[in-house]
Amino acid sequence: MAANSRTLEIKVISAENLQLDRKPIKKNATVTVWTDGNSQFCSTDMDIDGGAYPRWNEKLVLNFPTHSKSITVEVQCKTSSGIRTIGTATIPESDFVGGYVPEGCKHFLSYRLRDHKGERNGIINISVRMNVHEMYACASSTTWSHSQMGFPADGNKSFGGGVVTGVPVWCGAYQKNY
Template sequence: MATKSCSRTLEVTIISGEGLLVTQSRPVKKNAFVIVRTDSVDTQMTKLDTEGESNPAWNEKLVVDMPIHARFLTVEVQCKTSSGNRVIGTARVPVSDFTGGYTPENYLHFLSYRLRDGNGERNGIINLSVRAKVPENASSYATFYSQPGLKVSADEGVSGGIVTGVPVWYGYQR
C-alpha cells in the first residue's frame, strides 16, 4: 500500500498511429500493438491491430500507476512478425505535458508524438490521450487558505468545483 501513496493513476488511451514503417521503405502490414511503461514500475499493452496497416487504430484505454517522481511515460509501438516482436518506434512523453501547470486535475489531454526507431530516426506518429486521475480520498476541489484576509472557495453549482486564479501575496507594499 505504500506504493499507492507514492504514485498516481493514469488513464492512457492509445488512439492511433500514423505512417509506421517496419524498415525505411516497408510499411507495417498488420499486428501492431503498443506498450506503455511508467519508470519500469507498471507496464500495460494494447491488443493487436490486425487491419490498420501503417495507420493502426486501437482506441484502447490502459490504466497504469505512475510514481510521483517519474519524469516520463514511455510509449513503444511494436509489430508482431513471424520472427518475433519488432520495435517500430518509441516516444518518451514528459509528465509535465499532462500534469501540473494550469489545467485542473482529471483534465483529459490529447497528445501526439513523433516515434523514433532504434537508430533515432523518425518512424511515424502516435496519438493518445492522458488523464491523471484524482484520488478517491480527495474530499473536494474547494481550497481554503489560512492566510489572514485571503479565503477562496469554489461554488459547486457555478464552476463545477474548480478554483482558478493567480496567487497574490497578501500585504504587498511598494
Template sequence: MGGSNDLRVLEITVISGEDLRINRKQPVKKNAFVTIKTDSFKEQTTKMDKDGGGYPAWDEKFVMDMPMHARYFTAEVRCKTAAGSRIVGTAVIPASDFLGDYVPENYLHFLSYRLWDSHGERNGILNLSVRVKSSSSVRNAYGGGCSSHSAGCSRPWSGIAVGGQQVSNGEGVVTGIPVWS
C-alpha cells in the same frame, strides 16, 4: 516505496498510429501494438491491430499508477512478425505535458508524439490521451484535500461580483483567484 501517496493515477488511452514503418522503408502491414511503461515495474499492452497496417487504431484505455517522482512515461510501438516482435518506434511522454499548476484534475489531454526508431530516425506518430485521475492518493500527496491543479477544491475562494449581481448560494457571476492559506 512509501505507500499510495507516492503515486498518481493516470488514465491513458492509446488512440492510433500514423505512418508506421519497418526499417524506415516499408509500411507496417499488420499486427501493430503498443506497450505503455510508467516505470520499470508497471506496463500494459494494447491488443494487436491486425488490419490497420501503417495506420493502426487501438482506442484502448488503461488506468495506471505512475510514481510522483517520475518525469515521463514511455510508449513503445511494436509489430509482431514471423521472426517475433519488432520495435517500430518509441516515444517519451513528459509528465509536464499533462501536469501543471493551472490544469484542473481530470482534464483530458489529447497528445501526438513523434516515434523514434532504434537508429534515432523518425518513424511515425502515436496519438493518445492522458488524464490525471482525482483520487485520495493524489490529494493526500499534495497535503490535504487539494492538489495545486485541482478544480474541485473545497478551500475558500475570494472573488469580486461582476455587473452588480448579488453573489450568494452559488448564484451570480464572480471573477476571482484562488487564495491559499
C-alpha cells in the same frame, strides 16, 4: 498525514505512417506503455488490419509514482521473425500535469516515434488523464481514499454527477457597526 496515489488513464487512439525497414507495416501492431522507475506496464490488443495506420481506441491504466517523471510509449509489430519495435516516444510528466489546465483534465497528445537508430518512424496519438487520490491516515493506522468533497447536486446523476461545494461564511464578519 496525507499521501497521494496517482494513476494515469492513457487512451491509445491510433498511429500514423508506421514503417519497418522503410516499408509500411501490413498488420499486427501493438502498443506498450510504462512509467520510468516502475516495472509496471500495460499493452493494447493487436490491431490486425490497420496496416501502417492502426487504430486501437483502448484505455490503459497505470500507477504513476510520485518519483516518476515520464511515460514511455512503444509501438511494436509481430512479424514472421518475431516481435519488432517500430518506434518509441518518451513523454515528460510536464506535458500532462500542471500548467494552466486543471488536474484531472484529459490531454490529447501526438508524438513522433523514433526507431532504435533515432530516426523518425511514425506518429502515435494518445490521450492522458492524471487522477490523484489523497490517502489519509487515521488514528487506527488504517487508510481510506477520498477522491471528492461536497454533496451530490440535486440527489441524482442526471447532470453528470455534479458535486456542490462551498465555503462557510459567517454573516457577521461583513456587517459594519454604526
